[in-house]
Amino acid sequence: MxxxxxxxxxxxxxxxxxxxxxxxxxxxxxxxxxxxxxxxxxxxxxxxxxxxxxxxxxxxxxxxxxxxxxxxxxYPARLLIGSTPAGRAEARRLAAWFDQKFHAEVTQNLVWERVTKRLMGLGEPDSAHIRAGLLNINYHLDYITYLVEERRWLAGDDFSLADIAAAAQLSCLDYVGDVPWEDHPDAKDWYARVKSRPSFRPLLADHITGLRPPVHYADLDF
Amino acid sequence: MxxxxxxxxxxxxxxxxxxxxxxxxxxxxxxxxxxxxxxxxxxxxxxxxxxxxxxxxxxxxxxxxxxxxxxxxxYPARLLIGSTPAGRAEARRLAAWFDQKFHAEVTQNLVWERVTKRLMGLGEPDSAHIRAGLLNINYHLDYITYLVEERRWLAGDDFSLADIAAAAQLSCLDYVGDVPWEDHPDAKDWYARVKSRPSFRPLLADHITGLRPPVHYADLDF
CATH class of the missing domain: 3.40.30.10 (Glutaredoxin)
Structure with a gap:
């Protein structure tokens, strides 16, 4: 296997x-x-x-x-990056945005500080990092909102690696309860659509000993 | 154009x-x-x-x-990432190594501290970062040595994006004089081969006002 x-x-x-x-x-x-x-x-x-x-x-x-x-x-039967050079460049650009920029500005400040540091025995969260992460996430949710105002999915008409990369980051933040969904209804609507895909289902069953996710984490109608 | x-x-x-x-x-x-x-x-x-x-x-x-x-x-006439899925995965893995790991552990500690901070008016270099960068670069030069012991180029028989990504990082460090080439002769030999390619020539003519590179920077027989 x-x-x-x-x-x-x-x-x-x-x-x-x-x-x-x-x-x-x-x-x-x-x-x-x-x-x-x-x-x-x-x-x-x-x-x-x-x-x-x-x-x-x-x-x-x-x-x-x-x-x-x-x-x-x-396994090209179901392409995730796209089928034209321009479409592929856009899906990859946005995947890189969330892998690098979102990760550095948000995920590392919040998930690393709140969870990984503890798991590794590296001590208490640094409150300056937490504050920076909680501020920065709003800019990224605004960017998602801007993209889905014009497009069905983040990189265009089709669900792509851009949506996967963004939702993967956000799902970690959602597990620790750090996503201000109510302030960003269009981003929330996009995330609800990703969350309801069968490929996403196993992530909603994840559970870390001693760290329970908020109730809405696994709720498709959060 | x-x-x-x-x-x-x-x-x-x-x-x-x-x-x-x-x-x-x-x-x-x-x-x-x-x-x-x-x-x-x-x-x-x-x-x-x-x-x-x-x-x-x-x-x-x-x-x-x-x-x-x-x-x-x-522009596929001259492929840089490779032609088989396994070869492409290896070229991309190594390109990501130098883009991410080498950049975070070496380039940011040295080029950012010594040059970019000054250009941006952000003050003096942090000596702890400089020390970390000067230590870390040796591990990466050892890794290059390990790869070229078995292979003609970093990812295999062909010059690829892996060589380009690695040489791009190292050329910045070479500009500020921070590469201990004499301690890593096999890595130096690989870099000399990259440096002698026509594609690399324009980089050797680069010049930043007020920051002269060491004499060996543009020398093909350094």
């Missing part, structure tokens, strides 16, 4: 889980405590990060963007 | 300059002071970062990885 090494609140792991689900590809999830830097895991990915996908053939692919490009090349 | 918005010591801009050169595509360079956040530039790329490529048709692509994927799709 295909195996995906992941951590529950890694947005990049979630991105690949959704992509595999959209493509209808079965896989087993293996939780990896990346901070333990296991030798066997470092042999799979010397960068020491999740996600890492191990195909049934034993072929190993790491880095969420590399995995998603690989999946679109090898 | 095709236009590339760049800054001289942006490794991501350099990556695209080399890629365009490898493909034999002409372009005009436009220096962009990204920290001034010009409205016209933000309209091209709301992320406010270089590189941004504007095609002769007016089509705009931003983010160095997105631009390189686009170039390989639209």
């Amino acid at each position: 295909r195996v995906l090494f992941h951590t529950i609140l890694s947005p990049f792991s979630r991105k690949v889980r959704i992509a595999l689900g959209e493509k209808g590809l079965d896989f087993d999830l293996m939780a990896e405590k990346v901070w333990e830097r296991r030798d066997e895991f470092l042999a799979l990915n010397p960068a020491g990060q999740v996600p890492v996908l191990v195909e049934t053939t034993g072929f190993v692919v790491s880095d969420s963007s590399v995995i998603c490009e690989y999946l679109d090349e090898v | 095709r236009v590339l918005f760049h800054t001289i010591l942006s490794p991501f801009s350099r990556k695209v300059r080399i890629a365009l050169g490898e493909k034999g595509l002409d372009f005009d360079l436009m220096a962009e002071k990204v920290w001034e956040r010009r409205d016209e530039f933000l309209a091209l790329n709301p992320a406010g970062q270089v590189p941004v490529l504007v095609e002769t048709t007016g089509f705009v692509v931003s983010d160095s990885s997105v631009i390189c994927e686009y170039l390989d799709e639209v």
Whole structure:
């Protein structure tokens, strides 16, 4: 069986889980405590990060963007990046926006501070980071609102890797209760549409011991 | 004419300059002071970062990885990412390694601290960052050595985006004199091979007012 090494609140792991689900590809999830830097895991990915996908053939692919490009090349029946150079550039631009900019400005300030630091025994959250994350998320939800005013999905007419990358980040923040959905109704409507997709369902069943998500996390009509 | 918005010591801009050169595509360079956040530039790329490529048709692509994927799709005569899914995954994995890991652990600690901060008027370099960068670069040069012991180029038999991404980062560090080449002769030999390519030549003529590169920077037999 295909195996995906992941951590529950890694947005990049979630991105690949959704992509595999959209493509209808079965896989087993293996939780990896990346901070333990296991030798066997470092042999799979010397960068020491999740996600890492191990195909049934034993072929190993790491880095969420590399995995998603690989999946679109090898399982093209349902394309996630798009079919024209311009459409693909737009889906990739927005996926990179959420993977890099949103992650640095929001997810690291909130999920890292509130959860990962604790799991790794690195102490209390830094309140300056929390404040920055809670401020920055509004700009990104405004950007989503701007995009879905003109488009059905973030990169255009079709659901794409852009939606997957954005929803993967937001789902981690939603787990810790940090998304001001009520202030951004159009972004909320877009997220509800992503959330109701079968590929997203397994993420809503995620559960971290000692850290219960808010009630609306798994609610499709939140 | 095709236009590339760049800054001289942006490794991501350099990556695209080399890629365009490898493909034999002409372009005009436009220096962009990204920290001034010009409205016209933000309209091209709301992320406010270089590189941004504007095609002769007016089509705009931003983010160095997105631009390189686009170039390989639209100008495939000379492929830079590879031709098989496994080869492409390896070239992309290593490009991501240098774009993300090397950049965060080395380039930001050294080039940002020594140059960008000064250009932006943000004060003196932080010595803890400089020390971290000067230590970390050795691990990455060791990794390059490990790769070229087994392979002709970083990702395999062919020169690829992996070499371009790595050399783009290293060329910025070389400009500020921070690469301990003598301690890593195999990595130095690989870099000399990249440096001698015609696509790399324009980078060696780069010059920042008030910041002269070391003599070996433009020397092919350094």
